[in-house]
Amino acid sequence: MTVPKAFFFDVFGTLVDWRTSIAREAEATLKPLGYALDWLAFADAWRGEYQSAMDEIRYKGRTFEKLDVLHRGNLEKILPRFKVSGVSEAQLRHLNLGWHRLDAWPDSAPGLTRLKRQSMVAPVSNGNISLMVALARRNGFPWDAILGSEIAHDFKPKPRVYLAACEALDLPPGECMMVAAHSSDLAQAAKNGLRTGHIARPNEHGPGKGEPAPTVPVDVAGANLVDLASKLGI
Amino acid sequence: MTVPKAFFFDVFGTLVDWRTSIAREAEATLKPLGYALDWLAFADAWRGEYQSAMDEIRYKGRTFEKLDVLHRGNLEKILPRFKVSGVSEAQLRHLNLGWHRLDAWPDSAPGLTRLKRQSMVAPVSNGNISLMVALARRNGFPWDAILGSEIAHDFKPKPRVYLAACEALDLPPGECMMVAAHSSDLAQAAKNGLRTGHIARPNEHGPGKGEPAPTVPVDVAGANLVDLASKLGI
Numbered sequence: 001m002t003v004p005k006a007f008f009f010d011v012f013g014t015l016v017d018w019r020t021s022i023a024r025e026a027e028a029t030l031k032p033l034g035y036a037l038d039w040l041a042f043a044d045a046w047r048g049e050y051q052s053a054m055d056e057i058r059y060k061g062r063t064f065e066k067l068d069v070l071h072r073g074n075l076e077k078i079l080p081r082f083k084v085s086g087v088s089e090a091q092l093r094h095l096n097l098g099w100h101r102l103d104a105w106p107d108s109a110p111g112l113t114r115l116k117r118q119s120m121v122a123p124v125s126n127g128n129i130s131l132m133v134a135l136a137r138r139n140g141f142p143w144d145a146i147l148g149s150e151i152a153h154d155f156k157p158k159p160r161v162y163l164a165a166c167e168a169l170d171l172p173p174g175e176c177m178m179v180a181a182h183s184s185d186l187a188q189a190a191k192n193g194l195r196t197g198h199i200a201r202p203n204e205h206g207p208g209k210g211e212p213a214p215t216v217p218v219d220v221a222g223a224n225l226v227d228l229a230s231k232l233g234i
Numbered sequence: 235m236t237v238p239k240a241f242f243f244d245v246f247g248t249l250v251d252w253r254t255s256i257a258r259e260a261e262a263t264l265k266p267l268g269y270a271l272d273w274l275a276f277a278d279a280w281r282g283e284y285q286s287a288m289d290e291i292r293y294k295g296r297t298f299e300k301l302d303v304l305h306r307g308n309l310e311k312i313l314p315r316f317k318v319s320g321v322s323e324a325q326l327r328h329l330n331l332g333w334h335r336l337d338a339w340p341d342s343a344p345g346l347t348r349l350k351r352q353s354m355v356a357p358v359s360n361g362n363i364s365l366m367v368a369l370a371r372r373n374g375f376p377w378d379a380i381l382g383s384e385i386a387h388d389f390k391p392k393p394r395v396y397l398a399a400c401e402a403l404d405l406p407p408g409e410c411m412m413v414a415a416h417s418s419d420l421a422q423a424a425k426n427g428l429r430t431g432h433i434a435r436p437n438e439h440g441p442g443k444g445e446p447a448p449t450v451p452v453d454v455a456g457a458n459l460v461d462l463a464s465k466l467g468i
Contacts, residue, residue, distance in 0.1 A: 068404070120367060129402040133354060133378045144367045146379040150402065168363045168384065170302070 001219065003232055004195055006169050007115050008124035008147065008162075010180035013204045015112075015123075015225075016102040016135060019043050025098030029091055030084060037082055040206065045081065049074035054126060054155040064153040066128035072096045099127070100134035105201070109140040111225025118234055122147045124165045124178065126155045145169070157188035166194070179228065183215040195219045197228050235453065237466055238429055240403050241349050242358035242381065242396075244414035247438040249346075249357075249459075250336040250369060253277050259332030263325055264318060271316055274440065279315065283308035288360060288389040298387040300362035306330045333361070334368035339435065343374040345459025352468055356381045358399045358412065360389045379403070391422035400428070413462065417449040429453045431462050 012018045023039035026046075030037065053070040056062040075096055079087070087095070112121050123132050123141075125148045132146045145168065149155050152164035166173045173193030180186050181201035190196050198221040204210030214221050222228030246252045257273035260280075264271065287304040290296040309330055313321065321329070346355050357366050357375075359382045366380045379402065383389050386398035400407045407427030414420050415435035424430050432455040438444030448455050456462025 120371075129379055129381075130404045133403065137354075137378065143377075143379075144371065145363055145377075147363075151385070169367065170364045 001232070003118050003234060004177035005171050005175040006120040006122065006166075006177070007197070008122055008165050008176055008178045008189075008194070009112075010156075010178070010182060010185050011123050011125035011127055011132065011135065012102075013201055013210070014179065014181040014199065015108040015141065016104050016139065017204070018047060018099070018102050019205060021102040022046060022098055025095060025101060029095040029098075030087070033084075033087065033091075035082075035084055037084075042078070042082060044205070045078045046071075046074055049077055058155050058158055064149075066130075066150060067126055068096065068099070068128055068131060071099055097134075100131050101138060102135055104135075104139035104141070105224070107224040107226045109142075111229055112141055112143075114226065114229045114234055116142050116144070120144045120169060122165065122169070124148045124156070124161060126161075156185060159188070159192050162189050162192045162194055177219065179225070181211055183211060183218075186214065186218055187216045190216070190218075197222065197232075199223070199225055199228055235466070237352050237468060238411035239405055239409040240354040240356065240400075240411070241431070242356055242399050242410055242412045242423075242428070243346075244390075244412070244416060244419050245357050245359035245361055245366065245369065246336075247435055247444070248413065248415040248433065249342040249375065250338050250373065251438075252281065252333070252336050253439060255336040256280060256332055259329060259335060263329040263332070264321070267318075267321065267325075269316075269318055271318075276312070276316060278439070279312045280305075280308055283311055292389050292392055298383075300364075300384060301360055302330065302333070302362055302365060305333055331368075334365050335372060336369055338369075338373035338375070339458070341458040341460045343376075345463055346375055346377075348460065348463045348468055350376050350378070354378045354403060356399065356403070358382045358390070358395060360395075390419060393422070393426050396423050396426045396428055411453065413459070415445055417445060417452075420448065420452055421450045424450070424452075431456065431466075433457070433459055433462055 022043035026042045027039045053074055115121050122145045128150045129146045136143050147165040147168055152161040154160045166176050177195040177197050178189035179197040181199050186196040196218040198214035198218045200212050200223050202210045202212040220231050256277035260276045261273045349355050356379045362384045363380045370377050381399040381402055386395040388394045400410050411429040411431050412423035413431040415433050420430040430452040432448035432452045434446050434457050436444045436446040454465050
């Protein structure tokens, strides 16, 4: 297999461990206010509102908004569920920007750095540009460009998001590879003509709660991003 | 003065030497076909069509197109002027992508690397994303994101281009600094609330034909990008 000219990346779950990072961020903000919650359950609940918030924009005509804005709405939705109240505006803003402070899986930056030697690398995430920049600066992701939802003004798995990324780099979809730990993302990328690479994140949603292997046909599958690079001969 | 949270950069002329690079690219393509032109005059003529092509989009209702597309139209406009004909489509495409192979002024990458330690750095150029990525990969520009015309769907000096860049990074204009070797660009950035930094490129259009100093008020002026960083205490 020839090496793709560009690698596109899902980010939440694929390159960064949103779950334990958001649990830490929630604890850092809310524990000093006297709350003792199941912080991982809080992270799961916040992330649990992710798809339905994007569905409003994807399928129900709501004007495009950055993911930061959707995260804020989702946060306000779950706080009462955990009986949290009286959080100041500054604290809410800080907690919402916890999504800018997620930590990477250990192989992410080394894997990206290897792939970048031969090919272009860019996130094609539902996260907004400023969020992607913050994660890159925190974790050393050497992006060539920030692509994804804010360029396309829509959210994956809508075709426009994959295709806008290819168009931004002047590449036909067949010269681009979408890399994700989620088979659903890869199935949609493939439907739009992109090549696909799966990496295993078996603990994304907690121990044993992630995809250890793809459930759809993919062009390459790796145990992690460095393994995927090796399997492509990079 | 506090350090801006983001530095935005003009690219053509400010970070890269388009004139001698395009002269070299034109010679590399056209000399083997038997042409002996004044290659610097060819570069000047090609660049000379730059503003009027963008004006069609900025002010005359033409749908936004990437700069690569405008460069191609401009190339076809000037070839007859130099009595060049019979160039194959593949050669025209290669020559047009000469704008992706421009060389940087020697202080550009070291200066950007220094500024990036403290602040975000992004091009806010009229060039398209793929062109900016190619120049960055060739010259080691460590961009955090590629902003500019393709994000804004318009060309500088239209306000939207400056403001879309600030919005992409969630920053008010006053926390962003536009850096350019062109006073006209900086005057427009300032009008939109951005801070401004000038760097001298006295030979951009040939010996002594560039701006040795700003002709408008700016927040900081440097002999080059490393000097500008030093003047900001970075």
